[in-house]
Amino acid sequence: MARSAWLAMALLVAILPRTGTSQDALNTGACAPAAGTHENINAVLWVRTSLEYRHVTTQAFRLASLMLDRGLADRNWTAALEQTSGYENLPPAVVLDVDETVLDNSPAQVEAMKSPTGLFREEDWDRWVRKAEAKAIPGAAEFLKLAAAKGVEIFYVTNREPKHEADTVRNLAAEGLPFADADHLLLTGEVPGWGSDKASRRRYVASRYRIVLLVGDDANDFMSGVRAGVEERMYAVAPYGAYLGTKWIMLPNPTYGSWENAIWGGSYPPNRADALKARCEMLR
Numbered sequence: 001m002a003r004s005a006w007l008a009m010a011l012l013v014a015i016l017p018r019t020g021t022s023q024d025a026l027n028t029g030a031c032a033p034a035a036g037t038h039e040n041i042n043a044v045l046w047v048r049t050s051l052e053y054r055h056v057t058t059q060a061f062r063l064a065s066l067m068l069d070r071g072l073a074d075r076n077w078t079a080a081l082e083q084t085s086g087y088e089n090l091p092p093a094v095v096l097d098v099d100e101t102v103l104d105n106s107p108a109q110v111e112a113m114k115s116p117t118g119l120f121r122e123e124d125w126d127r128w129v130r131k132a133e134a135k136a137i138p139g140a141a142e143f144l145k146l147a148a149a150k151g152v153e154i155f156y157v158t159n160r161e162p163k164h165e166a167d168t169v170r171n172l173a174a175e176g177l178p179f180a181d182a183d184h185l186l187l188t189g190e191v192p193g194w195g196s197d198k199a200s201r202r203r204y205v206a207s208r209y210r211i212v213l214l215v216g217d218d219a220n221d222f223m224s225g226v227r228a229g230v231e232e233r234m235y236a237v238a239p240y241g242a243y244l245g246t247k248w249i250m251l252p253n254p255t256y257g258s259w260e261n262a263i264w265g266g267s268y269p270p271n272r273a274d275a276l277k278a279r280c281e282m283l284r
């Protein structure tokens with residue numbers, strides 16, 4: 001296109017009335033989705049279809065392999081804030097979360113999004129877990145097999161419930177992940193005092209092993225005090241910057257997590273419209 005034609009088009013755009021444009025919608029703070037879309041669609045598509053997601057998770061587990069060697073060579077190294085003394089001569093262990101860290105549940109999210117309510121319901125979750133069909137997150141199996149071959153014990157610390165134990169063990173085993181047994185799967189509520197905050201379970205592992213790495217997709221997989229508001233969780237994690245990418249290996253999860261709960265202050269709003277409103281208000 002000739003330069004004069006570009007100029008004419010630019011001028012036309014500049015003088016056209018702007019009512020009803022998407023820019024206006026943003027300016028008014030309306031943040032309304034187009035009819036027929038779902039708030040989570042891009043996040044789930046990124047996990048389900050993108051090469052980039054696979055590369056990021058593989059990258060995280062390769063970094064974990066490198067840091068494992070560093071941590072094994074240094075007896076003073078521990079990844080757990082709960083582990084403060086007397087651990088130097090304990091055998092090494094790695095603690096990982098399960099969902100969206102070693103098992104990919106995105107097919108269940110697709111199902112929920114296509115359901116009449118569009119919401120993830122507990123009965124759908126239970127049905128999905130019972131199938132034991134989740135695939136391993138890219139990079140997880142290679143890392144875990146390597147760690148096991150080096151004599152490192154693996155513990156899966158998950159907020160799945162005791163009723164999910166047998167199916168979760170079956171799923172981990174089906175994906176060829178090492179230490180897929182009830183002794184290495186620590187579920188929320190399995191023992192009195194094991195709440196969804198994972199500190200008590202990290203403390204349990206730390207009493208017998210030196211925790212070389214923590215691996216998870218949610219800040220709660222690494223430390224307490226991060227199930228809070230958007231700003232508060234940033235402050236909580238700030239003192240531990242040196243742990244990131246060394247002792248703490250984070251997997252990406254754009255589809256749900258403490259980060260999302262932080263947007264509406266803990267509990268999901270009464271309906272999707274209110275949830276969307278809360279999301280829109282957070283856009284800044």
Ligand SMILES: [Mg+2]
Pocket residue numbers: 097098099100101216217218
């Ligand atoms: Mg998780």
